[in-house]
Amino acid sequence: MRIRLTVNGAGVEADIEPATLLSALLRERLGLTGTHQGCDTGQCGACTVHVDGRAVKSCLMLAAQADGRRVLTIEGVAEGEALHPVQRAFRDRHALQCGFCTPGMVMTALDLVGRLDTADEGAIRHGLAGNLCRCTGYRPIVEAIAESIRARRGDG
Numbered sequence: 001m002r003i004r005l006t007v008n009g010a011g012v013e014a015d016i017e018p019a020t021l022l023s024a025l026l027r028e029r030l031g032l033t034g035t036h037q038g039c040d041t042g043q044c045g046a047c048t049v050h051v052d053g054r055a056v057k058s059c060l061m062l063a064a065q066a067d068g069r070r071v072l073t074i075e076g077v078a079e080g081e082a083l084h085p086v087q088r089a090f091r092d093r094h095a096l097q098c099g100f101c102t103p104g105m106v107m108t109a110l111d112l113v114g115r116l117d118t119a120d121e122g123a124i125r126h127g128l129a130g131n132l133c134r135c136t137g138y139r140p141i142v143e144a145i146a147e148s149i150r151a152r153r154g155d156g
């Protein structure tokens, strides 16, 4: 089957098998390997991307379900050499070590920063429940997201 979608602002057409996962389309067909695969069973969140502006685990979605929709991956977040403010907050707070979980964490963080009204730690931790990190502990990640929410609200 043929699908047409937008990936990081560019139109994409692909002939796929009906069972192709969105994560496989992104990584294997489009070369967007910043979307990581940690488990392929929906548990780790390393494969998180945005579809029509909301964070989804791309290993739990068929590529066919993305037909006609807008997909944003970690490769589309920075503007050229300029990191997105959420990426800068992760860097400045040392919210990564090996970096394996980081693309998925940043994509979830962008979603949370866009929709949480307050930098409440409990709400941030709840929002991060689907993303696992083996390295950092979660405190610097939560702090980076809280800082980004406060900055978005103009009180950071």
Ligand code: FES
Residues within 6 Å of the ligand: 036, 037, 038, 039, 040, 041, 042, 043, 044, 045, 046, 047, 048, 057, 058, 059, 060
């Ligand atoms: S690879 Fe998708 S949740 Fe782990």
Ligand code: FES
Residues within 6 Å of the ligand: 095, 096, 097, 098, 099, 100, 101, 102, 132, 133, 134, 135, 136
């Ligand atoms: S920074 Fe290593 S798994 Fe999160």
